[in-house]
Amino acid sequence: xxxxxxxxxxxxxxxxxxxxxxxxxxxxxxxxxxxxxxxxxxxxxxxxxxxxxxxxxxxxxxxxxxxxxxxxxxxxxxxxxxxxxxxxxxxxxxxxxxxxxxxxxxxxxxxxxxxxxxxxxxxxxxxxxxxxxxxxxxxxxxxxxxxxxxxxxxxxxxxxxxxxxxxxxxxxxxxxxxxxxxxxxxxxxxxxxxxxxxxxxxxxxxxxxxxxxxxxxxxxxxxxxxxxxxxxxxxxxxxx
Amino acid sequence: xxxxxxxxxxxxxxxxxxxxxxxxxxxxxxxxxxxxxxxxxxxxxxxxxxxxxxxxxxxxxxxxxxxxxxxxxxxxxxxxxxxxxxxxxxxxxxxxxxxxxxxxxxxxxxxxxxxxxxxxxxxxxxxxxxxxxxxxxxxxxxxxxxxxxxxxxxxxxxxxxxxxxxxxxxxxxxxxxxxxxxxxxxxxxxxxxxxxxxxxxxxxxxxxxxxxxxxxxxxxxxxxxxxxxxxxxxxxxxxx
Ligand SMILES: [Ca+2]
Ligand SMILES: [Ca+2]
Numbered sequence: 001x002x003x004x005x006x007x008x009x010x011x012x013x014x015x016x017x018x019x020x021x022x023x024x025x026x027x028x029x030x031x032x033x034x035x036x037x038x039x040x041x042x043x044x045x046x047x048x049x050x051x052x053x054x055x056x057x058x059x060x061x062x063x064x065x066x067x068x069x070x071x072x073x074x075x076x077x078x079x080x081x082x083x084x085x086x087x088x089x090x091x092x093x094x095x096x097x098x099x100x101x102x103x104x105x106x107x108x109x110x111x112x113x114x115x116x117x118x119x120x121x122x123x124x125x126x127x128x129x130x131x132x133x134x135x136x137x138x139x140x141x142x143x144x145x146x147x148x149x150x151x152x153x154x155x156x157x158x159x160x161x162x163x164x165x166x167x168x169x170x171x172x173x174x175x176x177x178x179x180x181x182x183x184x185x186x187x188x189x190x191x192x193x194x195x196x197x198x199x200x201x202x203x204x205x206x207x208x209x210x211x212x213x214x215x216x217x218x219x220x221x222x223x224x225x226x227x228x229x230x231x232x233x234x235x236x237x238x239x240x
Numbered sequence: 241x242x243x244x245x246x247x248x249x250x251x252x253x254x255x256x257x258x259x260x261x262x263x264x265x266x267x268x269x270x271x272x273x274x275x276x277x278x279x280x281x282x283x284x285x286x287x288x289x290x291x292x293x294x295x296x297x298x299x300x301x302x303x304x305x306x307x308x309x310x311x312x313x314x315x316x317x318x319x320x321x322x323x324x325x326x327x328x329x330x331x332x333x334x335x336x337x338x339x340x341x342x343x344x345x346x347x348x349x350x351x352x353x354x355x356x357x358x359x360x361x362x363x364x365x366x367x368x369x370x371x372x373x374x375x376x377x378x379x380x381x382x383x384x385x386x387x388x389x390x391x392x393x394x395x396x397x398x399x400x401x402x403x404x405x406x407x408x409x410x411x412x413x414x415x416x417x418x419x420x421x422x423x424x425x426x427x428x429x430x431x432x433x434x435x436x437x438x439x440x441x442x443x444x445x446x447x448x449x450x451x452x453x454x455x456x457x458x459x460x461x462x463x464x465x466x467x468x469x470x471x472x473x474x475x476x477x478x479x480x
Pocket of ligand 2: 328329330363
């Protein structure tokens with residue numbers, strides 16, 4: 001399988017600018033052959049402003065940005081793309097729009113069959129997985145399904161947060177929310193990607209990049225901790 | 241309109257037990273005429289344990305608890321109830337089950353036409369409003385719609401949290417999430433009910449109870465702050 005994915009937890013890390021913390025990984029991922037990146041700004045309301053932001057960041061790195069919302073035929077834009085980057089925002093809005101524009105199947109086909117490099121951040125990482133059922137976002141619009149593009153056989157929780165022992169807030173912790181997900185039958189694994197972490201997938205190899213590590217949740221098993229650099233290739237093959 | 245609602249932000253306040261912080265309001269709300277309360281435990285996986293918890297809390301206050309999940313005919317149980325209490329947990333699981341058990345319409349009818357007293361906490365408060373689009377929960381299961389029971393013409397965000405100026409977390413603040421909801425056309429007001437707050441609705445009067453206040457979000461307008469004791473009856477009539 002040709003699949004190449006860079007799945008980033010968060011677009012912006014505290015104290016730095018948009019995509020600054022993963023700039024080296026972006027350069028390594030897209031490399032020198034990619035000249036143009038197709039940007040998908042559907043997760044935010046102001047698509048023009050979001051596209052400018054992506055363009056201002058990627059152009060100095062050597063990549064021209066075309067936005068899918070400026071294309072007369074979004075499916076054709078996916079068909080012709082050299083690389084794709086789906087940005088963060090609201091995951092429900094993003095997934096609903098991917099269905100409305102009927103680009104979901106074509107993105108899957110191009111990534112899995114043609115090896116189209118796929119970069120996602122936050123909501124753009126959620127939609128790369130089995131489903132959006134482990135997003136942190138509010139369900140502000142109703143998509144036709146929670147099923148996502150399905151480029152990997154597990155789910156991701158971006159912006160993963162450890163419990164705060166000093167908190168007096170009584171809403172569920174992130175781990176409790178994921179545990180509730182796993183009370184449902186047949187639910188896949190969930191990789192809790194902390195801010196500052198990202199997952200690189202190349203074919204059947206998966207590697208944890210970044211500085212903050214990740215926590216893996218499997219239905220019926222204790223959670224497991226993985227440090228930066230870990231080989232997570234088993235996530236791509238195990239049924240779990 | 242006979243409608244009587246007690247909509248609680250959170251079942252448990254930091255440092256106290258289940259429903260302790262709203263015990264006086266529960267006694268005032270159900271009063272001395274109600275003898276039995278129909279409990280709806282659908283938001284949690286272990287319905288038996290949840291029912292025991294509700295029973296252990298409400299019995300010493302003078303109310304016997306019947307759980308809807310123990311009834312052979314859930315719709316008949318709603319039809320015969322003296323009062324109803326929908327507990328918190330996962331809002332998606334709760335709403336999906338209300339649809340699956342086909343009790344949503346009957347609950348609405350009994351509350352709005354018969355004056356059946358309705359108490360909700362957290363997820364049970366979310367489902368009393370226009371939609372669950374302003375829940376904080378993870379979308380662990382897919383309901384047929386986000387439309388909820390619709391006992392009031394606005395939405396509520398339970399467990400409302402003010403931004404934490406010391407946080408380094410880069411996920412959206414609660415206010416940013418609600419603002420993203422209001423980017424969508426035709427979205428109703430959202431009352432951010434802090435933990436420790438609750439809303440009492442009697443006919444066309446709404447009063448903010450508890451100790452922590454609430455923040456009101458209206459599409460296209462600045463947010464507004466309301467202190468405990470505020471008269472919020474305008475929420476029941478204004479289109480907004
Ligand atoms: Ca988001
Ligand atoms: Ca909840």
